[in-house]
Amino acid sequence: MTFLEFMSALFGWIYFICWSLSFYPQSMLNFSRKSTSGSTVDFPFINCLGFLAYFVSNAAFYSSPLIRAQYAARYKGLTPTVQFNDITFALHGFLLSIITTSQYFFPRAWGFAPSIGNKPSRFVLGIFFGCVVGVVIVLFIVIGSPDRDSTHEAVSSWVWLDAIYAISYVKLVVTFIKYTPQVLMNYRNQSTQGWSIVQILLDFFGGVLSITQQGIDSYIQGDWSGITGNPVKFALGNVSMIYDSIFITQHYVLYRGADGKVAERGSLLGSDGDEERRID
Structure with a gap:
């Protein structure tokens, strides 16, 4: 193993640890306050879809001989830059997002006071169902393609690689929009009370290392297709850092x-006042 390969593996596991740990602070903060007030379910809810898509696409890029062969045919014999830690991170993120989402959907089961933001917004629901419909359409196109199992026609025809890309782009779309509702909630409340800054700091540091690892991998291969061939991982780090x-x-x-x-303060502090009892 060369020095650059060692650094790539090291950065990969460090960003995996940072991003994995970033899923815990919000759910732990909610649990300690016995309330989800000050934060919105939109973020963990859409994350469930995003990380499920990210897990499926990473697993295919990493372990499917057909997908890897079609990728190599399309990108001049190169292999995907997906690492095993990408798969474990995606699965972990999916499971933790489900747990955090349950705190908003079933607050009484967690012993929480009812709070604002426990129902997904129409904007996020529209993105959710739009992504699902988009993937289904691409799947039908690929299934109808006579060259779907071909490696020689992967450059110009619809193949299974395109279906995996469609699934991976769901994570890209989710990453672009998932933070917006919380940014707006913080703006309306004029406060970040109830929103864990620890998860943001871990996410930022992980994003820096993720982009660095991908750059190292592409440099080792001597071709930047390692980035253009895996745009989701590249965008995941950059958009998150913004x-x-x-x-x-x-x-x-x-x-x-x-x-x-003032109108939000009782809710943000997780009290059982009249304001919260009117919100269910």
Whole structure:
């Protein structure tokens, strides 16, 4: 193993640990406060779909001989830059997103007070069903293609690789939009109370290492198709870091020490006041 290969593996596991740990602070904060107030279910809910898609696509890129052969035919004999830690990270993220989502959907089962934001917004529901419909359409196109199992026609025809790409793009779409509802909620509340900044710091550091690992892998291969051939992983790190920067600015600069608007304060502190009892 060369030095660069060692660094790639090291960065891969460190970002895996950072991103994996980032799933815990929000659910732990919710549990300690016995409330989900100050945060919205949109984030963990759409994450369930995103990480399921990310797990399926990573597993296919990593372990399917057909997908890897079609990838090599399309990208000049190169292999996907997906690592085993990408698969374990995606599966872990999916499971933890389900657990966190359950805190919003079933607050009484967790012993939480009812809070604002426990139902997905129409915007997020539209993205959810739109992604599912899009993947189904591509699957029908691939199934109808006579060259779907071919490696020689992978460059110009619809093949199973395209179906895997369609699934992977779900994670890309989710990454672009999943943070937006929480950014807006923080803005409306003029506070980040109830939203864990620890998960954001871990996410930011993990994004830096993820992009670095992918750059090292592409450099080792001597071709930047390692990035263009896996745009989801590349965008996952970059888009997340942009949103993370917004959350960091909100928490440490714009709303530093703020408890939220007076009308929201009881909810943000997880109290059992009249305001919360009217929200179910």
